[in-house]
Amino acid sequence: MSRGHFYADGDIAEIYRWFAAEAAATSPTWQAVSEWVARTASIADRLAGLPGMKRQPQLFLAALRRLDAPLTPGPALEGWIAHHWDAVQRTILTHSTQTNEVGRCAVHLPLLAGLAAESGPIALVEVGSSAGLCLLPDAYAYRYRFDDRPELTLGAGTPVIPCRISGATPEQVTYASPAIAWRCGIDTAPLDPTDPEVAAWLRALIWPGQAEREDRLAAALATATALGAATGRPPVPVVTGDALEALPDVVAEARRHADTVVVMHTATLSYVSRDRRARFGALVGGLGARWISCEGERVVPEVRDRLASGTYDGPPCFVLALDGRPLARVGQHGGWIDWL
Known part of the structure; x- marks a missing residue:
C-alpha cells in the first residue's frame, strides 16, 4: 500500500473531483473550476507534470487568483492558462499552501x-x-x-x-x-x-x-x-x-x-x-x-x-x-x- 499522499500520487481528475465536492458548500467558483479541470485533459495534463505535493488544487487555484485569471470555466480560462502557464507554474513552485485563517x-x-x-x-x-x-x-x-x-x-x-x-x-x-x-x-x-x-x-x-x-x-x-x-x-x-x-x-x-x-x-x-x-x-x-x-x-x-x-x-x-x-x-x- 502506498505510504505517500493523495495529492502527490493520485489521478488529477480524481483529485479535482474530490476537491470540487469539498468546495461545493462554501465556494461555488472553486467547485465549478475544479469540476472543469477534472474533465479538461489539456489542463489536467499540465497539472500532472507538477512535482509531488505541488499538484494540490489549493496551490493551482490560488495561483490563478493571484495572477488575476478569469475564473469562469471554459475556453477563455483554458486559453489564459496556456498563455500564462510559465507564470502559473512559477507561482506554484515558489509558494506553499499556508492559509492563515x-x-x-x-x-x-x-x-x-x-x-x-x-x-x-x-x-x-x-x-x-x-x-x-x-x-x-x-x-x-x-x-x-x-x-x-x-x-x-x-x-x-x-x-x-x-x-x-x-x-x-x-x-x-x-x-x-x-x-x-x-x-x-x-x-x-x-x-x-x-x-x-x-x-x-x-x-x-x-x-x-x-x-x-x-x-x-x-x-x-x-x-x-x-x-x-x-x-x-x-x-x-x-x-x-x-x-x-x-x-x-x-x-x-x-x-x-x-x-x-x-x-x-x-x-x-x-x-x-x-x-x-x-x-x-x-x-x-x-x-x-x-x-x-x-x-x-x-x-x-x-x-x-x-x-x-x-x-x-x-x-x-x-x-x-x-x-x-x-x-x-x-x-x-x-x-x-x-x-x-
Missing part, C-alpha cells in the same frame, strides 16, 4: 483557555504557523453563540470572530482568553505578516466568494503589524525548519517559560505523508507536551482510531482533539463547534 482561533481558544486555567500560563507552539496569525488568539475578540445560553463576547481586539456552539461543552473547556506566557511557530517557509506580497498571497488562498474571511485576514494582519511596531520585533517568533526535527528544541525552550507546553496544528498534517503523520503523534507524546490537533477525521491516526463508529453526513469539517482524544467536529475555517 484566524477564524480557527475560535475553536482553539476554549481548549487553550481550559489548559491555562488548569495549570497557569501556557507556552504555545504552532506547527505550520505560516504568518503566525493563529499564535495570537489573545489579541482578537470572539462572539460565541450557544443553543442553550446567552451569546458570549470575549476580548476587545480585532477581528471579532464569530463561532456557533452546539453539543455539551466538555469539562476541560473554558470560554475565556487564555494566559499565554510564550509563543513560537515552526514552519518550513515562514511568512512575514507585515509584507504586502505575503498579504496578497494569503488573500489569494482564500476561496472566491468568502468576503468575510478576506476582511478577517486584513484585520488580523493589521493587528499583527501593530503588535510588531509596538515592540520593534516580529509579533511572533518562528523557527524555520521541519517540525519533526525542530520540535524537540522548541519545546525545550518553551519549558523555560511555562510549566505547560501546548503543541497545536490545524490543517497541517494533511499536507505530509502518512508515515510522517504517524511519527508526529509519537514525537509530541514523548516530549510531554499537551497536543491540540485540528485536522480531517482520517488524518491523525490517534484521533481516527478513537472516533465513534458511524457515518458522518454533515458539512465538511475537521476533528478537534486534545492529546489524541476527539472532542468536537468544527468548521474547517472556524465558524462552528459541535462538541461530541
Whole structure:
C-alpha cells in the first residue's frame, strides 16, 4: 500500500473531483473550476507534470487568483492558462499552501483557555504557523453563540470572530482568553505578516466568494503589524525548519517559560505523508507536551482510531482533539463547534 499522499500520487481528475465536492458548500467558483479541470485533459495534463505535493488544487487555484485569471470555466480560462502557464507554474513552485485563517482561533481558544486555567500560563507552539496569525488568539475578540445560553463576547481586539456552539461543552473547556506566557511557530517557509506580497498571497488562498474571511485576514494582519511596531520585533517568533526535527528544541525552550507546553496544528498534517503523520503523534507524546490537533477525521491516526463508529453526513469539517482524544467536529475555517 502506498505510504505517500493523495495529492502527490493520485489521478488529477480524481483529485479535482474530490476537491470540487469539498468546495461545493462554501465556494461555488472553486467547485465549478475544479469540476472543469477534472474533465479538461489539456489542463489536467499540465497539472500532472507538477512535482509531488505541488499538484494540490489549493496551490493551482490560488495561483490563478493571484495572477488575476478569469475564473469562469471554459475556453477563455483554458486559453489564459496556456498563455500564462510559465507564470502559473512559477507561482506554484515558489509558494506553499499556508492559509492563515484566524477564524480557527475560535475553536482553539476554549481548549487553550481550559489548559491555562488548569495549570497557569501556557507556552504555545504552532506547527505550520505560516504568518503566525493563529499564535495570537489573545489579541482578537470572539462572539460565541450557544443553543442553550446567552451569546458570549470575549476580548476587545480585532477581528471579532464569530463561532456557533452546539453539543455539551466538555469539562476541560473554558470560554475565556487564555494566559499565554510564550509563543513560537515552526514552519518550513515562514511568512512575514507585515509584507504586502505575503498579504496578497494569503488573500489569494482564500476561496472566491468568502468576503468575510478576506476582511478577517486584513484585520488580523493589521493587528499583527501593530503588535510588531509596538515592540520593534516580529509579533511572533518562528523557527524555520521541519517540525519533526525542530520540535524537540522548541519545546525545550518553551519549558523555560511555562510549566505547560501546548503543541497545536490545524490543517497541517494533511499536507505530509502518512508515515510522517504517524511519527508526529509519537514525537509530541514523548516530549510531554499537551497536543491540540485540528485536522480531517482520517488524518491523525490517534484521533481516527478513537472516533465513534458511524457515518458522518454533515458539512465538511475537521476533528478537534486534545492529546489524541476527539472532542468536537468544527468548521474547517472556524465558524462552528459541535462538541461530541
